[in-house]
Amino acid sequence: MPNCQTCQRSRNAAGVSRRGFLAGAGAAAAATASGVFDFAASLFAQEAAKPAGKPVVRVVYVRPEKEPIVSWPGGNCDVPAQQALFTKTLQDAAKQLDIELQVRNEPLYKPEEVAALLDELKKSPPDGLIVGAMSLFLWQPVNEIVAKRGDVPLIVYSHVSGFTSHLQVGRNTPKTYLGATQDISWLAFALRMFHTTWRMKNTRILVLHNPGPDTTLKAWGTTLRHIAKARFAEELKKVEESDEVRAMADLYAKNADKVVEPTKEEILTAVRNYIACRRLMEAEKCQAISIDCLGWKDPVCLAFSRLLDDGVAAVCECDPNAMIGELLTLSLFNRGGFIQDPSPNTVNNTLIGAHCTSPLKLEGIDKDYRAPYMLRSYHTRTGCSVQALWPVGKEVTVLHANAGAPSLFVGTGKVRSNIAQPPTGCCRTSVELDMDRCNDSRDVKGFHQLFILGNLERMFRAYAQLAGLQAAPIC
Numbered sequence: 001m002p003n004c005q006t007c008q009r010s011r012n013a014a015g016v017s018r019r020g021f022l023a024g025a026g027a028a029a030a031a032t033a034s035g036v037f038d039f040a041a042s043l044f045a046q047e048a049a050k051p052a053g054k055p056v057v058r059v060v061y062v063r064p065e066k067e068p069i070v071s072w073p074g075g076n077c078d079v080p081a082q083q084a085l086f087t088k089t090l091q092d093a094a095k096q097l098d099i100e101l102q103v104r105n106e107p108l109y110k111p112e113e114v115a116a117l118l119d120e121l122k123k124s125p126p127d128g129l130i131v132g133a134m135s136l137f138l139w140q141p142v143n144e145i146v147a148k149r150g151d152v153p154l155i156v157y158s159h160v161s162g163f164t165s166h167l168q169v170g171r172n173t174p175k176t177y178l179g180a181t182q183d184i185s186w187l188a189f190a191l192r193m194f195h196t197t198w199r200m201k202n203t204r205i206l207v208l209h210n211p212g213p214d215t216t217l218k219a220w221g222t223t224l225r226h227i228a229k230a231r232f233a234e235e236l237k238k239v240e241e242s243d244e245v246r247a248m249a250d251l252y253a254k255n256a257d258k259v260v261e262p263t264k265e266e267i268l269t270a271v272r273n274y275i276a277c278r279r280l281m282e283a284e285k286c287q288a289i290s291i292d293c294l295g296w297k298d299p300v301c302l303a304f305s306r307l308l309d310d311g312v313a314a315v316c317e318c319d320p321n322a323m324i325g326e327l328l329t330l331s332l333f334n335r336g337g338f339i340q341d342p343s344p345n346t347v348n349n350t351l352i353g354a355h356c357t358s359p360l361k362l363e364g365i366d367k368d369y370r371a372p373y374m375l376r377s378y379h380t381r382t383g384c385s386v387q388a389l390w391p392v393g394k395e396v397t398v399l400h401a402n403a404g405a406p407s408l409f410v411g412t413g414k415v416r417s418n419i420a421q422p423p424t425g426c427c428r429t430s431v432e433l434d435m436d437r438c439n440d441s442r443d444v445k446g447f448h449q450l451f452i453l454g455n456l457e458r459m460f461r462a463y464a465q466l467a468g469l470q471a472a473p474i475c
Helices: 018-022 033-048 079-097 111-123 140-148 186-202 230-238 243-255 264-283 301-310 320-333 457-467
Strands: 056-062 100-103 128-133 154-158 176-180 204-209 215-217 222-228 288-291 314-316 341-345 350-355 373-376 385-388 395-402 407-418 429-435 450-453 470-473
Touching (some): 140 154, 186 320, 204 264, 288 320, 320 450, 385 429, 395 457
Parallel strands (some): 056 128, 128 154, 204 288, 288 314
Antiparallel strands (some): 341 350
């Protein structure tokens, strides 16, 4: 959306105190809201964001039956125990991600074994393959698998088992990533990358704008389910002011630093919007949602903030680039991104990003941290939106995904400030970044880019390498 001039207004709503709000009909429900409702929402997120089925990932270990004394890892390493630790790490991550993990525990190194594996991959290609390169003197089988495994996305994991010359493997091979690290926990992220590609291909995004046939974003495999946005108003009428609605409204009012403009009724309607979004996704068998919501009297800003905190991609203004970016971010890092309108500050050479919604669980949906926030009006001067306050000094990743091509722009910066309103007029959550490696903030590419808490650029680039995407600097 273009920058909007949202002004401070004086209404009866400005006098709504958190104590007064909690004294209403929902107070009893609010007493347990922070525990019970968060739990209920987490259950919803697990189901709502989960496509049907599960990805299949195969794992093989290339090593001799008995490791030579003079080698890496060498005679000072219990190689079977090391392999068992790798497998346990992968199994734990696969269980959490709901991945079907197929592990070959017997060492693979003979030519006929490699040939048999390649034949199996051709006949029944999995969603991903991990090759554990576990011996300095057995890289030839690894190289052969990389070269001949077909189109199967492949990760070679080297736990300090190769020199620089060995670790050139797959460097220029499509859909191949070399994970050379002593950090065994990284294997969980390796599985998450495979799961992300599968999720992108199996997710249906509900798009409320103009009705039409389903479409598929060929570069990503994601399906868009198009329905009339009038369906939202129809569904909202069915959402009653239940105990659940009152409890959630009480929770947001109670935990806000301040309730500035919204009335109690506007906050309740914002929560009813959230319930309507949930019901529409369930009815249409979709795992994400986007709405042509610009200018609505009662916006979905708070609803989308909550959905992102639930782990559900909720995207403003039916922007397909933002849809892909949000889904990608949630899948890879289990945290939502802040979709924003970019406005460069040429005096500071900074980038200001502003919109009327933002996730609050910026460190991840499974983390305790929630950003402080105020409840504000939307830029129609009505309704309820969220003004999230981002942590000053923290690193941020800036992402723009291209829905029409297998490509993305990515860069980093740091939070310099949260823009105060008033005197500034713009969308409610407004974050100023000092961009890294950017001579002029007007050079930042894209629109509706995502701000994501943390420096995640290298991991985005790793995923791009594995998924066959082009990754370029955002500035």
